[in-house]
Amino acid sequence: MSAKAPVPGRLVIIGGAEDKDGEMAILRRIVELAGGTDGNIAVVATASGAPLDPALRYRSLFLDLGIGQASCLPISSRIQAYDPGVVERIRKSTGVFFTGGDQLRITSILGGTPVHKALLERRMEGALVAGTSAGASAMSDIMIVGGPEEEAPKKCTTKLAPGMGLLHDSVIDQHFAQRGRIGRLLSAIAQNPGITGIGIDEDTAIEVGPDLCFTVLGSQTVTVIDGRNIEITNASERAPDSPLALTDVTLHILPKGYGYDLKTGKPLAPKGD
């Protein structure tokens, strides 16, 4: 018997406010990808200053949707993120779910700790990693911390910080259309057009496979901003905070079933079309 190399687990990255009392298509898909009745989801509510309520709520939702086991991981400080008992629970999980709150709490508490390391390892061994809202933002190498909403794009006004490193060469934004965030995502992409901007609406998610193709789940849309063809930009000129110039940005609007190949930068029509 020859051991197969493990396939990295999928990511489910949700734009926040996912359906929790209707069909729950996104949460249901998370339960399925985490192994269903054989699965074990660890809920991490580190993003929240009051983690107990959201942690218990998601645990209960995942159990209702048929996951074998679900538990709440108590990680509200860096000390807890070094606790071998907590690390062991990450190591036994088939899925890890990050709730919403403040993405800087996730990275500032977990970054570089044994829990973070265990998370990256479990993912490479095939475990699902999912997150909503702040838990979505924290997925990429570089994450948006904040920036102006419902405003014209400005230079250098979008605050960025290092994320959890589960998705490379991309920047995620969430609550995207609902909070008028295209300006801040464009401002982030202008600083390095080699990065793909992914704006995820509420009750909408991307499911990223090991081949770095993603498929859209949920009721709204995902906006992909591809800056590789940008010809004119004033991003590097003086005067931060002044209006941005940016030409020849490629934009894709993708609803449920549509997808995108992050390797080639090509949108994908629904299978069967």
Place this chain on the structure above:
Amino acid sequence: MSAKAPVPGRLVIIGGAEDKDGEMAILRRIVELAGGTDGNIAVVATASGAPLDPALRYRSLFLDLGIGQASCLPISSRIQAYDPGVVERIRKSTGVFFTGGDQLRITSILGGTPVHKALLERRMEGALVAGTSAGASAMSDIMIVGGPEEEAPKKCTTKLAPGMGLLHDSVIDQHFAQRGRIGRLLSAIAQNPGITGIGIDEDTAIEVGPDLCFTVLGSQTVTVIDGRNIEITNASERAPDSPLALTDVTLHILPKGYGYDLKTGKPLAPKGD
């Protein structure tokens, strides 16, 4: 002495909420283009259900900024739009300014009347035509009447109506970033990607020359949506109101001094760069 063919007048199309107590760069430019001390601006507040206040305010602003003459045209009904005295005042103007309000009031009251005809003729003879907010929307052949804001783009949810026909093959939207309107503009473009979408922010304007190139004025940005390269769309499928799919849209973000050639679909860097 051979008579030269007249050059069509410029358009100044403002995204609403233009500066009225600072430098007033946009309104100042309108006064300049309308002929300054030799000019005569007719203010048309037809878009407003209570036209007197906005009409008098703009008249006073234009006079303060040095226009030779400015008058308020009383057109709140189709009967008034047939009044030879009102038509004569349009014919004597060097600039016509449309205030904000409801763009359907402009088109439903003026559409097809002698005032509308005189406006189109004066423009072809060289008069400036300017408008803000609803007065901006009404400029194009096809205008946006309304649609969802701060939402993912949906199919067929953006209401369109015939505009005043001063700008062809374009759809204007105003208060653009400030009201999260990119979804509704994308929805309009999806219905006919041959049309250029022009989203104008508050205190920002485009100045369209007779060569169909425009330059951006004001403090924020103009978003141009070019759909000619769209590859995948679900706009023509069933289920209106369902999320839109749209790939390979080209987007340009243009601040003051940048421009766009509506004939070729190419963005223009500031002159001197």
